[in-house]
Amino acid sequence: xxLEQIVAELGLxxxxxxxxxxxxxxxxxxxxxxxxxxLAHAPAGGLxxxxxxxxxxxxxxxxxxLAGVVFAGGRRPEPDVIDKAREEGLALYVATDDTFxxxxxxxxxxxxxxxx
Numbered sequence: 001x002x003l004e005q006i007v008a009e010l011g012l013x014x015x016x017x018x019x020x021x022x023x024x025x026x027x028x029x030x031x032x033x034x035x036x037x038x039l040a041h042a043p044a045g046g047l048x049x050x051x052x053x054x055x056x057x058x059x060x061x062x063x064x065x066l067a068g069v070v071f072a073g074g075r076r077p078e079p080d081v082i083d084k085a086r087e088e089g090l091a092l093y094v095a096t097d098d099t100f101x102x103x104x105x106x107x108x109x110x111x112x113x114x115x116x
Contacts, residue, residue: 001025001026001027001109001110001111002024002025002026003018003024003025003026003047003067003068003091004024005109006026006047006106006109006111007093009105009109010070010095010097010102010105010106011095011096012070012093012094012095013093013094013095014091014092014093015076015077015082015085015092015093015094016082016085016086016090016091016092017086017091018067018068018089018090018091019088019089019090020089024067026045026046026047026067026068026111027045027046027110027111027112028043028045028046028047028111028112028113028114029043029046029047029048029049029103029106029111029112029113030042030043030046030047030048030049030113030114031048031049031050031099031102031103032048032050033050033051033052035052035056035057035060038050038060038061038064039060039063039064041114042064042066042114043113043114044064044065044066045065045066045067046066046067046114047066047067047068047069047070047106047111048061048064048066048068048069048070049069049070049072049095049099049102049103049106050069050070050071050072050099051071051072051073051075051099053071053075053076053077053078053081054077054081055080055081055084057069057077057081058081058084058085058088058090061085061088061090062088062090066090067091068090068091068092068093069085069090069091069092069093070093070094070095070102071092071093071094071095072095072097072098072099072102073095073096073097073098073099074094074095074096075094076094077092
């Protein structure tokens with residue numbers, strides 16, 4: 001599913017746009033607040049759903065080659081985190097829903113986990 005479709009369907013607020021030319025077809029996702037788990041298991045090109053809003057999320061997302069990060073529960077990172085994501089070309093979004101609901105909605109849209 002196209003990233004812009006996911007954003008529209010979930011009513012996400014964009015904090016930073018994906019890099020120009022970045023793949024925007026999302027078929028995989030991962031939900032975790034443990035960043036070492038994200039590094040080990042998140043699928044490249046996938047979408048991460050997390051409660052963590054600090055700068056390390058951007059570094060981990062870059063190392064894991066993620067397409068974007070959705071901050072659940074209305075949590076918003078500080079401006080320096082958003083600025084770093086813009087520099088990296090990493091798409092960031094805020095969702096008002098909790099993690100469980102976001103992941104369920106992503107699943108109904110055809111986004112699957114890393115092992116599916």
